[in-house]
Amino acid sequence: MEYKDYYSILGVERDASADDIKRAYRRLARKYHPDVSSETDAESKFQELQEAYEVLKDPEKRAAYDQLGQGYRQGQDFRPPPDWEQHFDFGGGGFTGGDAGAFSDFFESLFGRAAGGGGTRGFDGFGGRGAAGGFHGRGQDHTARVEIPLETAYTGGQHTITLQSPEAPARGNVQSRPRSLNVRIPAGVTDGQQIRLSGQGGGGVGGGEAGDLYLEIHLRPHPLFRPDGRDIHLDLPIAPWEAALGATVNVPTLGGEVDMRIPAGARSGQRLRLKGRGLPGSPPGDQYLQLRIVAPSPKSDEDRELYERMRDQMAFDPRAGMYGRAA
DSSP, rough: OOOOOHHHHHHHOOOOHHHHHHHHHHHHHHHOOTOOOOTTHHHHHHHHHHHHHHHTTTTHHHHHHHTTTTTOOOOOOOOOOTTTTTTTTTOOOOOOOGGGGGHHHHHHHOOGGGGGGGOOOOOOOSSSSOGGOOOOOOOEEEEEEEEEHHHHHHEEEEEEEEEEEEEESSSSEEEEEEEEEEEEOTTTOOTTTTTEEETOOOOBBBBOOOEEEEEEEOOOOOOOOOOEEEEEEEEEEEEEHHHHHHHHHHEOOOOOEEEEEHHHHHHHHOEEEEEEESOSSSSSOEEEEEEOOOOOOOSSHHHHHHHHHHHHHHOOOOOGGGOOOOO
């Protein structure tokens, strides 16, 4: 996708104040608004202006955008850094009145489709009374993505997160400052679930109450377990003789090790269930084990001879079913 230089699109410097950005947008919006402009590319220009203003007027989005750095040029091929949105709490809503669906892939890759402006009137939609006119408004709700270990999702407990919150000086770039929160993670939280932190969103206007912060939980990849909702999946290696003869084996779970009986004649790929051993809940999830038969490599002449005896005595053909003959 192409990089969008929003400062260049609005014709302002990177240290422009919020008032400078607003004035630049209003001036260009009047020039390119499709209802009044005679420019041949007025509609596309106007959409580009709306997108640039949507980002630069918003302290959270501007602070995050500025962290991409100044090394990119307008139209240059661009890919966002991995998990770049991980610790930003973006506020929703906006004043441009544009169609969020018309925003570019660049915008959506950074801020998501839901971050577009809400439909309001006029070039910039400033139709409400400000704090000086006695307006009292609730602050914006914010959202942030946070990654937690699978073990924390199982046990619950306190988890410290650090978010980047904007600071808007009177003039100059919006700066990000870290904000740490101690969050109580409920036991049994699942991937993609949201946790609401009341009053931790944007500040209210004119003494209004603060908005809420919604944390979208994502579970960190685990070396053993794979979550699926509240269920947990695990690949369980077993020896050929355990599969053939049956055995009681030790199995790891999020709640600790348990013993499980492998039935005689078990097959590679067969799935077994440990009821209630997934993430807590009502009802709790289960743990599913997918058996994987692992044959040891011969380490000595005696090992090789054992394999040869098995080959000669058992006369087993694992591919027999492929050709319609008996194993």
